[in-house]
Amino acid sequence: MGIFGSIKGLFTFSYNILADAPALTxxxxxxxxxxxxxxxxxxxxxxxxxxxxxxxxxxxxxxxxxxxxxxxxxxxxxxxxxxSGHRGIYQVVRPYFEELGSAKKRSEYVAIQKRGAQELPEVARRHELAPEDVLRYFGGYANTIHEVKRNLPEQYPKxxxxxxxxxxxxxxxxxxxxxxxxxxxxxxxxxxxxxxxxxxxxxxxxxxxxxxxxxxxxxxxxxxxxxxxxxxxxxxxxxxxxxxxxxxxxxxxxxxx
Known part of the structure; x- marks a missing residue:
């Protein structure tokens, strides 16, 4: 909608208030x-x-x-x-995300990806998580984060x-x-x-x-x-x-x- 539309939206915005809703504690x-x-x-x-x-x-x-x-x-x-939700998987893969974030060269990044793919199945089993799920989220992050991170408040929150x-x-x-x-x-x-x-x-x-x-x-x-x-x-x-x-x-x- 553009910057002026966004600014206008900040001033014209209003909440949806349900009339006669039960009072909340x-x-x-x-x-x-x-x-x-x-x-x-x-x-x-x-x-x-x-x-x-x-x-x-x-x-x-x-x-x-x-x-x-x-x-x-x-x-x-x-x-x-x-x-657990997604936070369980995230806590397992987060250390690898930090390593990927500190990689200085493309070759380092690829090496971390390969090591993560090798190590994470066992890490997942220790945390009673499905290895295929952990690997999917790890791979999705590694392949996507470069295009997404500029829009995120943090690259890897705690x-x-x-x-x-x-x-x-x-x-x-x-x-x-x-x-x-x-x-x-x-x-x-x-x-x-x-x-x-x-x-x-x-x-x-x-x-x-x-x-x-x-x-x-x-x-x-x-x-x-x-x-x-x-x-x-x-x-x-x-x-x-x-x-x-x-x-x-x-x-x-x-x-x-």
């Missing part, structure tokens, strides 16, 4: 704030845990990328995100817990709209997301860095990752997170980390 408000970037991206209510979707539409969305079709598969997704935590909130909206879980179960999962996010990040800024990089990392691990598409996606989410970090009326500004 302080804990719920903090939990919902973890998914605020998604709320802005999809124009979702900033004050309620819903996408305002009918049950059929929500179930269809969940069936595609998430493979969730009922209550049990919804709970399994919660277990995955809360126990954690991407922000990414997993935000997704807990995002899927909770869908789970509730689809009728797969009850509100109490969703808020319990979100409270757990708050716990692990606060354990691994020290501020909303750091949380955002983990989210932005984590989203890019997820896309890098998908087969045939498109670097230009990832860069555009990162830029869009960066715009939304900048609003959350700088606007006085944003939940990130109102709620201390």
């Amino acid at each position: 302080g804990e719920q408000e903090r939990g919902l704030a973890l998914g605020a970037v998604y709320a802005l991206e999809g124009d979702l209510p900033i004050n309620a845990l819903t996408m305002e979707a009918d049950a059929r539409t929500a179930a269809k969305v969940l069936r595609g990328p998430w493979g969730v079709v009922d209550t049990e598969s919804a709970r399994e997704t919660y277990r995955y995100l809360i126990s 954690s991407i817990a922000g990414w997993d935590a935000a997704r807990v909130v995002h899927i909770s909206r869908l789970f509730l709209d689809a009728g797969f879980i009850q509100p109490d179960e969703a808020w319990t999962a979100i409270a757990q997301a708050v716990q692990f996010a606060r354990a691994e990040h020290t501020s909303w800024t750091e949380f955002n860095g983990g989210f932005i990089f984590g989203r890019a990392f997820w896309q890098m691990g998908m087969g045939g990752a498109d670097a230009e598409k990832i860069a555009r996606d990162v830029s869009m989410f960066q715009l939304n997170s900048e609003r959350l970090l700088t606007r006085e009326d944003s939940p990130w500004a109102r709620l201390a980390w």
